[in-house]
Amino acid sequence: MNSDSQIQPADAKLAIHLVDDDEALRTALSRLLRAAGREVRAYASAAEFLMARNGAMRGCLLLDVRMPGGPTGLELHQALVRQGETLPVVFLTGYGDIPMSVQAVKNGAFDFLTKPVRRDDLLKTVAAALEAEQTAWENAARHRELQCRETSLTPAEREVFRRVVAGKPNKMIAEELGCAERTVKAHRSQVMHKMAAASLPELVGMARELV
Amino acid sequence: MPGMRSSFFWRLLIAALALSGLGQARAPTQELVLFSNDRLLPANQEVEKGLRMAIEEVGNTSSVEIHAEFLDAGRFPSPEQAATMEEFLRGRHRDTPPMAWIALGPQALDFLMQRREALFPGTSIVFGGIDSQQIASLKDRRGLAGRTMDWSITPLLEQLPGMCSEVRRTLLISGAAEFDRVLHARALTQAAPFNGRYRIESSLGEPLDDLLARVSKLLEDSLVIYLTYFLTPDGRTLLPRSVAGWVAEKSSVPVLCFHNTYLGTGVMGGPMKPSEEEGRAIGAIARSLMDGEDIESIGILSSGKPRWIIDERAMRRHGWNERNLPPDTEIRFRKPSLWEANRSAVAIGAAALLLQSALIIALLAARAHKRRAENERQLSESGFFKVFTANPVSISVIRQSDGRITDANTAWEHTTGISRSDAVGRTHLELGFVFEDSSEQHYLDYLASGKTLRDSVQRLRMPNGSSRMFSVSTELVTLHGETSFISMAKDITHTQEAEQARVKLQQASRLGMLGELTALITHEINQPLGAILSNADAASMLMDLPEPPLDEIREILSDIRRDNIRASEVILQVRSMVAQGENRIIALHPGELALGVAAMVRHDCTRRSVAVHCDVSANLPQVYGEKLRIEQVMLNLLLNAMDALKEVAPDERKIRMAVALNDDGMVDISVADSGPGIPPELMERIFENFFTTKSEGMGLGLALSRSIAQSHGGNLFARNVPAGGACFHLILPTTP
Numbered sequence: 048m049n050s051d052s053q054i055q056p057a058d059a060k061l062a063i064h065l066v067d068d069d070e071a072l073r074t075a076l077s078r079l080l081r082a083a084g085r086e087v088r089a090y091a092s093a094a095e096f097l098m099a100r101n102g103a104m105r106g107c108l109l110l111d112v113r114m115p116g117g118p119t120g121l122e123l124h125q126a127l128v129r130q131g132e133t134l135p136v137v138f139l140t141g142y143g144d145i146p147m148s149v150q151a152v153k154n155g156a157f158d159f160l161t162k163p164v165r166r167d168d169l170l171k172t173v174a175a176a177l178e179a180e181q182t183a184w185e186n187a188a189r190h191r192e193l194q195c196r197e198t199s200l201t202p203a204e205r206e207v208f209r210r211v212v213a214g215k216p217n218k219m220i221a222e223e224l225g226c227a228e229r230t231v232k233a234h235r236s237q238v239m240h241k242m243a244a245a246s247l248p249e250l251v252g253m254a255r256e257l258v
Numbered sequence: 259m260p261g262m263r264s265s266f267f268w269r270l271l272i273a274a275l276a277l278s279g280l281g282q283a284r285a286p287t288q289e290l291v292l293f294s295n296d297r298l299l300p301a302n303q304e305v306e307k308g309l310r311m312a313i314e315e316v317g318n319t320s321s322v323e324i325h326a327e328f329l330d331a332g333r334f335p336s337p338e339q340a341a342t343m344e345e346f347l348r349g350r351h352r353d354t355p356p357m358a359w360i361a362l363g364p365q366a367l368d369f370l371m372q373r374r375e376a377l378f379p380g381t382s383i384v385f386g387g388i389d390s391q392q393i394a395s396l397k398d399r400r401g402l403a404g405r406t407m408d409w410s411i412t413p414l415l416e417q418l419p420g421m422c423s424e425v426r427r428t429l430l431i432s433g434a435a436e437f438d439r440v441l442h443a444r445a446l447t448q449a450a451p452f453n454g455r456y457r458i459e460s461s462l463g464e465p466l467d468d469l470l471a472r473v474s475k476l477l478e479d480s481l482v483i484y485l486t487y488f489l490t491p492d493g494r495t496l497l498p499r500s501v502a503g504w505v506a507e508k509s510s511v512p513v514l515c516f517h518n519t520y521l522g523t524g525v526m527g528g529p530m531k532p533s534e535e536e537g538r539a540i541g542a543i544a545r546s547l548m549d550g551e552d553i554e555s556i557g558i559l560s561s562g563k564p565r566w567i568i569d570e571r572a573m574r575r576h577g578w579n580e581r582n583l584p585p586d587t588e589i590r591f592r593k594p595s596l597w598e599a600n601r602s603a604v605a606i607g608a609a610a611l612l613l614q615s616a617l618i619i620a621l622l623a624a625r626a627h628k629r630r631a632e633n634e635r636q637l638s639e640s641g642f643f644k645v646f647t648a649n650p651v652s653i654s655v656i657r658q659s660d661g662r663i664t665d666a667n668t669a670w671e672h673t674t675g676i677s678r679s680d681a682v683g684r685t686h687l688e689l690g691f692v693f694e695d696s697s698e699q700h701y702l703d704y705l706a707s708g709k710t711l712r713d714s715v716q717r718l719r720m721p722n723g724s725s726r727m728f729s730v731s732t733e734l735v736t737l738h739g740e741t742s743f744i745s746m747a748k749d750i751t752h753t754q755e756a757e758q759a760r761v762k763l764q765q766a767s768r769l770g771m772l773g774e775l776t777a778l779i780t781h782e783i784n785q786p787l788g789a790i791l792s793n794a795d796a797a798s799m800l801m802d803l804p805e806p807p808l809d810e811i812r813e814i815l816s817d818i819r820r821d822n823i824r825a826s827e828v829i830l831q832v833r834s835m836v837a838q839g840e841n842r843i844i845a846l847h848p849g850e851l852a853l854g855v856a857a858m859v860r861h862d863c864t865r866r867s868v869a870v871h872c873d874v875s876a877n878l879p880q881v882y883g884e885k886l887r888i889e890q891v892m893l894n895l896l897l898n899a900m901d902a903l904k905e906v907a908p909d910e911r912k913i914r915m916a917v918a919l920n921d922d923g924m925v926d927i928s929v930a931d932s933g934p935g936i937p938p939e940l941m942e943r944i945f946e947n948f949f950t951t952k953s954e955g956m957g958l959g960l961a962l963s964r965s966i967a968q969s970h971g972g973n974l975f976a977r978n979v980p981a982g983g984a985c986f987h988l989i990l991p992t993t994p
Contacts, residue, residue, distance in 0.1 A: 069785045071821050075792035078814065082799040098466065098504075101494055113781060141781045163788035166795040198349040 061177055062086040062106040066096045066120065067139065069111070076109070076164075083170050093123040100132075105184065107157065107176035108136045112147055121151055128155055133183065135176040139164065193257055196242050204241070207234040211247070212254035289313065289324045289544055290347075290356040292370060294363030294387075295488075296330040300499050300519035301533045305362060305386070308537020313545050322548055324360075325351075331365035332435050332488045333495050344373050351378070358547055360540060361385040361404075364392055364437075371396065382553045386540035393558060403543055403556040407536065411445045411483065413529050413564065414514060415452045418481070421582045422512075426479040427457040429472075431505065433487030433496070434463030441485050456481075463491050466501070474508040482513040484525065499523060512576045518567055521590060526572040529564040536561060574679045651746050654681070658734070658741040661685040661705050673749055675722060690721030708734055708741070715750070724943065727751045782828045786821035793818050820862055827897065830890045843994060846888065848881050848925045849874035852917045855892040859900070867908035868900055873916040881925050882994035883970045891963040891974065895929040895986045898959065902933030902984060924972065925992060930985035935978040944976065963988075 063085050067073040070091070077087045086106070090096040108127075110120035124136050135157035140148040148159035157176045160168055200208060203224075210220045217235065221228040244250035291309060293302050306326055313324055329343060355378045361367040367385050374381055385393075385404035393399070393406055411430075418425060430449065432442035442462045449458045461469055473482060487501040499520050506513045506524030514528040521527055543556055566587040573580065573589075580589065646653065652670035654663050663681045671678055676689060686693075686701070693701050694717040711732045719725050728747040735744055797814045800806050856872050863870050881888075896913065903911040912932040920926040936944065945964045960974075967974040972990040979985050 069789070071789040071817065071824070072785055072792070074817065075789040075796065075814075078796040078810075079792045079799070082796045099494070101496075141784050162784045163791040166792070169792075195346070195349070198346075198352075202353050 312541025
């Protein structure tokens, strides 16, 4: 995982990106989240958020559904989804906007919270969103790492790898590849070493993740 | 150079013919393309497209495979990251070592010159997008072929006076990346000889906000020359194309640039070498290498002279004349005007407009269907064109399929304050119009239904925030093979018709409005309530800390207080709207009232650094009215005055409240602020329902306040004070 943390820029901390046009609410929510020990970045409009956005952003988004005089949270969400944004999105919604928010969740939003937001709901939902993002990010990182390991295999090792994870014994593999069983064993231990797998089940698991 | 290119072309053709029979037997040969920047850069995508066209799509496709890798040197510049990349490339392509590299951009070539022997020894390199100086500085040029691309600002500065003589200063813009800086430095050196003719100003690595603010304030005799902006000074990587768009949007003067991928964002254009063509030319070199040509004999070529490409919409917006452009200029985004596109259809639309009255507009449908051909012959074309453009009714043409405006006349431009060139190609929603009586979805449904309207009253919030009422008629016609609405809108905001329509509208949709109003009010109250709750939660969490931050908690309490006032203000408004006649009329002392209301907002004033002075004359008579409502009007005036002071320096924020007897023997309660005052053209409109200049306002405050004053037999009006600022007068009678 070391190689990944090197590539990740320093500012890519897990943060809550809060987009709300109402200054009072924005300040209050930022305060509350900070008091709960969260990193918060606040934006007054969808445009401001889009300007600041970059691919290395980590964390989750907290969006007000209704923002007069510009794109709404819903429109912003749709635009982000189109652009391949994967950060989980939590909507803040007023009483009358619930159908809109249900639609948003159907469109892939993480969850929605009705205003006024209760502290426990807010903190619980945000924590769940951050956890989901962390898991997704780790999975992606692990996937990259596994791919990297796989590319380090030689063609012969790759052939052996494919057959080992299919459950074939060394003898059968040797027959299939037309080589000595000893050679297969050597390749096999190279595969275990290069893939950093401690056991056969672990290696099988990796192969499944690589598909 | 054309000769060179065509000989390549022939060679390619011959090679393609020869390969088509043999290719199957060969294993695919791999060429690796290494880009300096990231995959998402539009220029890279275009170059890649050109490369693939030249290499893969000519003749037999199975013999050559190209594979693109991206160094992304802007984001990952360090040597360790380059080493990681080397490791990655070696591992990934171990089994199919490339026959040749294609290096695009300076960083990619640098990278490969250092590492090609370590990676895959003996592999040749075809390069592109690289300065001839960089090539000349290489010690070892063996196994290297390609096209140099010498970028220069000189031709632009030379040709500029012929295109627009009034330019006196130019602003050169670049970002903070290494690449941005190198290019910028070169541009400044090349621009130095022109310093007498223009003042050359420079913006290098400026923060984006500052840059955009600067661009929005340029004088008319300026011109922006936008180079590249890959990185902000605080380390954010951006697409130069996006920044070009933001700069063009803020700039009131033309923005020139050198990359064809920036076209379409609002920039004017400039002398450029289109990326796709460049990609194709580089691909041709790579291809001839594949076909057995010796790399040394191909050698190093030059990409030749750039050609001017101009966005016609920008040209029109800035009043440039096509005739002044260099002769081989390519004009893009040329849109036939409605008139050019379909004379006959406009003639029909315009014929009806000539008649102008709503009644006759109603006949249009029948006429259009029955007598289309006849009309076309009878009516002279130039006459109709004039009618379209010079018609006092606002006319726009809207494409049914996507709701985009395809044409608009002068009256439309005048009414909306949007120029035709800005409007064309956008939808009403994109331009910032809000349909106040229906949702966006209704509007889209209406477009799809293809129904026509007859004198339908529509309330629209204009992009500038004002609310206007229109009588709209539409007609469905086929223009240029597309079904379009011709929309004719008459501004009836200030007419008798408007009053009648408003009454009718209120009667017809009282329930609907009530629902909308409820949603609006819920939102207005929920916002401060939400802020109060979260602030209180935050405060209690902070209190639990070992050392509670008292300053912050104090700030939180003050915010809670302010939001509470904000919420109760909304409730006051709603109460007075709903509970009519609930309050009794009683005798009130105007001075006490004023001082009481001033006390209510004192805390808010302190927080916002506003000084309130209250001046009550002695021996004032009593006034008669409903206490709550009169208080509400005063509160409203005070809060408005505070809002008007937002942009004023803190030590000049003053509100003067005065209670005195006027010449008519009525009590005059005035609230004057030291803000910017009210634009004269808005002086009466501020009292209209739903008129607001504030993003968070409901637009009911002043309208409601005036009606309260009038129901008490008094009045509410505004004037601008000669010394600056606005003054509102609430006049109340002294008899019941």
